[in-house]
Amino acid sequence: MTTPPSSPATEFSGQALAKRFFPGTGKSYDRVVRWTTLGLDKRWKKALLAKVPKDAKNVLELASGTGILSRMVLDHCPQARLVGVDLTDDYQQIAKGRFPDDAARVEWRLGDATKVDVSDRAPFDAVVSCYIPKYVNAVEMVDHLLPLVRPGGIVVLHDFARPHKGIQRWIWRRWFWVLDTFAPKLHPEWSNVFDHTLADLILRSEWIPEFRAAFHRPGWKDQGYETLSFKSAALVWATRA
Numbered sequence: 001m002t003t004p005p006s007s008p009a010t011e012f013s014g015q016a017l018a019k020r021f022f023p024g025t026g027k028s029y030d031r032v033v034r035w036t037t038l039g040l041d042k043r044w045k046k047a048l049l050a051k052v053p054k055d056a057k058n059v060l061e062l063a064s065g066t067g068i069l070s071r072m073v074l075d076h077c078p079q080a081r082l083v084g085v086d087l088t089d090d091y092q093q094i095a096k097g098r099f100p101d102d103a104a105r106v107e108w109r110l111g112d113a114t115k116v117d118v119s120d121r122a123p124f125d126a127v128v129s130c131y132i133p134k135y136v137n138a139v140e141m142v143d144h145l146l147p148l149v150r151p152g153g154i155v156v157l158h159d160f161a162r163p164h165k166g167i168q169r170w171i172w173r174r175w176f177w178v179l180d181t182f183a184p185k186l187h188p189e190w191s192n193v194f195d196h197t198l199a200d201l202i203l204r205s206e207w208i209p210e211f212r213a214a215f216h217r218p219g220w221k222d223q224g225y226e227t228l229s230f231k232s233a234a235l236v237w238a239t240r241a
């Protein structure tokens, strides 16, 4: 099993973990994310979009995956064009097929969200992302975004969190036990994820304080964060000063 991180800033390679988790899982991703989150994924994405102004015209999505959030962004921001960046080709191929009527509004780039050059499409009114924070170094990603976001533009990030105590913590651990026991049987292509590796990653990730600290540096203002669904997920956001 891959050694999970105590912090993405240590020797942990989130990119290596993402490359271990995702190639070959694109076809079943939409179904798996729906049932493993008990449908909460859609609710979390709606909570993220509630922070994005509806009149945003130029949106960057990091870790755009199969395009679930991308579709919701285009519906939420009717004038928007979107650039989606992802590391995993089979996910991006599915995303490409998802927009038969809106092809002119979307553009896809394959690459690492903390490094990919999208300066030709900047400045962005909004940057959104679901599930990337635990795989990346917060400072590296926030520094990469700084020149790409227009003053007044917003960055909103979502990922899993971990309840710290009490009944929520107990339920969370039980639910991951169920996932690690049964998901690989139902979807063997996910056995590198549901072998405790994802649960350990979430348990050890410090993405919330790390991104909050990164956004408290010069260049950003109006930082905020919010936990969702009994602290099983969270949003962190900031506005470009």
Ligand SMILES: C[S@@+](CC[C@H](N)C(=O)[O-])C[C@H]1O[C@@H](n2cnc3c(N)ncnc32)[C@H](O)[C@@H]1O
Pocket: 014, 015, 018, 022, 033, 062, 063, 064, 065, 066, 067, 068, 069, 085, 086, 087, 088, 091, 111, 112, 113, 114, 129, 130, 131, 132, 135, 136
């Ligand atoms: C759990 S999926 C989420 C997909 C999508 N954001 C969603 O909410 O449906 C995680 C995605 O993050 C991508 N990813 C992980 N690390 C990345 C990085 N450093 N740069 C770009 N994409 C990355 C993976 O390729 C994968 O598509």
